[in-house]
Amino acid sequence: MMDHRTPTTTSGWDRKHIVLIGFMCSGKSTVGKALATLLSVPFSDIDRMVEQRVGPLVPFFNEHGEEAFRSLERQVLLEQLAAPRSVIATGGGTPCEGDNLTAMKAAGVVIWLDVPMPALMPRIVRAGGDRPLLLGLRGEALERRVTELMHARSDCYAQADIIVQAGAPVSEVASRIQQVLDFQAK
Numbered sequence: 681m682m683d684h685r686t687p688t689t690t691s692g693w694d695r696k697h698i699v700l701i702g703f704m705c706s707g708k709s710t711v712g713k714a715l716a717t718l719l720s721v722p723f724s725d726i727d728r729m730v731e732q733r734v735g736p737l738v739p740f741f742n743e744h745g746e747e748a749f750r751s752l753e754r755q756v757l758l759e760q761l762a763a764p765r766s767v768i769a770t771g772g773g774t775p776c777e778g779d780n781l782t783a784m785k786a787a788g789v790v791i792w793l794d795v796p797m798p799a800l801m802p803r804i805v806r807a808g809g810d811r812p813l814l815l816g817l818r819g820e821a822l823e824r825r826v827t828e829l830m831h832a833r834s835d836c837y838a839q840a841d842i843i844v845q846a847g848a849p850v851s852e853v854a855s856r857i858q859q860v861l862d863f864q865a866k
């Protein structure tokens with residue numbers, strides 16, 4: 681269920697950000713909110729912070745393209761990493777762009793919410809339709825796109841400090857993460 685790496689910087693985890701990474705619909709925002717409540721630290725969501733600046737993501741992608749989004753996403757991420765400690769939900773592509781993952785690992789404990797494909801696909805079919813990178817795709821075309829993106833990203837996600845098998849209910853995933861963090865802080 682949980683793969684605890686031997687982190688290079690275990691000490692101080694209780695002072696670092698907790699950064700959740702993973703594919704679209706893996707539960708980063710919902711688990712992040714639950715975890716923030718359990719830990720009594722603020723919650724922040726990179727996508728929502730980008731939206732506060734430029735409005736909904738789909739029209740922004742359509743008008744300005746993915747590169748403009750990635751640049752804004754990086755700016756917001758770096759600002760948040762420099763702010764006081766929080767649980768940070770990232771976007772599905774955030775850790776895989778440039779040196780974002782290095783910045784996340786320097787300022788936070790990075791946790792991959794790993795949802796196996798058989799559990800992830802139904803979530804994406806149900807709730808992923810509004811994502812700019814999946815817009816308009818259905819059936820086999822959607823599955824193909826998700827598989828391609830996952831294939832391109834899984835090595836990046838796997839560099840997390842902690843990997844959580846996150847197909848379980850939100851409260852369960854959040855409390856398991858809390859247990860690992862408590863253990864690492866001792």
Ligand code: S3P
Nearest residue numbers: 703704705727771772773811812
């Ligand atoms: C993206 C995932 C989205 C959002 C943007 C790009 C991606 O976030 O950042 O649409 O590249 O996987 P969620 O993972 O919260 O859906």
